[in-house]
Amino acid sequence: MLEIKDLHAGFEGTEIVKGISLTVNKGEIHAIMGPNGSGKSTLSKILAGHPSYEAMGGTVTFMGKDLLELSPDQRALEGIFLGFQYPVEVPGVNNAEFLRMAYNAKMARQGKEELDPLDFDDILDEKMKLVGMDPKYKDRSLNEGFSGGEKKKNEILQMAVLQPKLAILDETDSGLDIDALRVVANGVNKLVNQDNAIILITHYQRLLEYVKPHYVHVLSKGKIVKSGDKSLALDLEAQGYDWLTPIPK
């Protein structure tokens, strides 16, 4: 599904991702862990097409297409979803209306009929129940004044509405209380099936108790320094990252 080959990428000429290769197949859950500033969010934004970041080398193929050639909205319509580490607030844009716009963009792409606010409301109600969100958040402005945890839940709600093929969740578990964490994990588990895949970026073993990754990768200084199964996450929890980081020469 997703094939990253020797990807170099960064920001205003500074290389932050320094040669990453990663293959994600349908039905797989990958966890990416690693110290602060190691390039996890940068990698996720490069995949989603953030205009401030540029690919400097390597290739990314998604469902047979050259991902780096596509605009952010095209990538989303191909089935990529990024759950942001820091979701932005968009004042004046109604949350439900925003979700309907995104949903209808997907419908239009698939040649299906777009939904009017009433019909969409039914879908939205169901999804909100799924992620345990109060219907009152429908009428709020997108993320405006949401608490940290509410913003994260709203990301999961968007994922549930859009049902992407590949979801990249950047620290969606950070800042969540125990109940919310369970809800998020639940949402993630409901999303995974043989046809789609998830990349979880996280600092905590906690989430991985609910969502079982098939692979765990450790990112350090822009490189994947170790990959393993879920036991790697336990080792990291116990020992930290020091033993993995390459000793400077």
Add this chain to the structure above:
Amino acid sequence: MKTNTVPKPSVSEVLENKDDYKYGFTTDIESDVFLKGLDENVIRAISQKKNEPPFMLEFRLKAYRKWLTMKEPAWPNVKYPPIDYQNISYYAAPKARKKLESLDEVDPEILKTFEKLGIPLEEQKRLSNVAVDAVFDSVSVATTHKKKLMEHGIIFCPISEAVQEYPELVEEYLGTVVPVGDNFFAALNSAVFTDGSFVYIPPDTVSPMELSTYFRINTEETGQFERTLIICAENSYVSYLEGCTAPRFDTNQLHAAVVELVTLDNAEIKYSTVQNWYAGDKETGKGGIYNFVTKRGKCLGKNSKISWTQVETGSAITWKYPSCILMGDNSSGEFYSVALTNGHMQADTGTKMIHIGRNTRYSIISKGISADYSSNSYRGLVKVNKSAANARNYTQCDSMLVGEKCSAHTFPYIESANSTARLEHEASTSKISEEQLFYLESRGISRENAITAVISGFCKEVFKQLPMEFAVEAQKLLTLKLEDSVG
């Protein structure tokens, strides 16, 4: 500036020389255009052309004499080369028969022009819930739904017609809100205005449809000086819309309009504008309309209300402060504004409100969006007279910058002579955020729709005030204008 560059022709010469100017038209119709230049004879000729009663000629001459003693205001935060008022023609009209009995007599080219602009005037095609007065250059060419409105006692007609048919009403109210010598541009307008709309809503009447005027400048070297007068009698209500466009010329055209609104006891006027005059070339700044407009409402009656909503997206220069004089006790005013500048546009706009009656309220929501090299200023004056006990005023003024080279300015002035007044002012400046756009795009929403969403979100409180169709138009207009600027 006001030196004569043309020899002074007599009134009859002015009227006869009308065919000398045949160039500069975009809609290819035969027009009646006066020689360039302005003096008392030109004014007499306009008045004669319009077959006006003597009080109108006196009104015009008084204004003209006043104008000669006045100076163009220098305080607005805009720059432009001096205007040669003798190098403008003060009258241009599509050549037509004496009086149009029905729309069939309107030049089909003009009907086509309005249709292209989305304002079909023909019986079968026209909007059923909006009555339209279509003004082409200096004259009104058609007014729809006139009869139906008349059944309710509502007068909606070109002001030139009102001068003939309802001279008492015109004489009673014209110039009572904006006196002839109010300011340089208002004085000029009072001297030379050629057409515009007139509305009278009788007591105890809610207008069964929206009324609207659509202005089209077509002739290159003519100034447009339209005049609108709306009177809303006791316990009545009307919602009025105004739209405007002009073709692309390399020269600048002067548009100096005056709008006067009057509300009597318990009456309400809601006045909405979507202004999209040609703004000049985006890269060079060449051409575009100079939009110097005086709009003012007088809440004469108690409990009356005037609400201004404007979406300003065009004009090379905008100089405009829709204002309210709150005279009646418990009267209230509102000002909702979105002003967008891009390219080399300059806007100095805002509002002025004068609290005179007791318990008067006014609220102002102003949203400025500046892009490219443009300059966008908000100027607001809140004045509370000694008599205005318990006046309340709330101002919120937000600016959004798109790009690095544009600017936004805020000039709030407050003068209060009554200690019971409660005045609040809030202001903010922000940048359109690439992060917000990316966030929406990353959900599959196109860049165009993302820009629309973010800008509409910013302008929400103002758009909410517009009638549905206008709100949609306004959103589209803003997106169109900003697409290149956001990049």
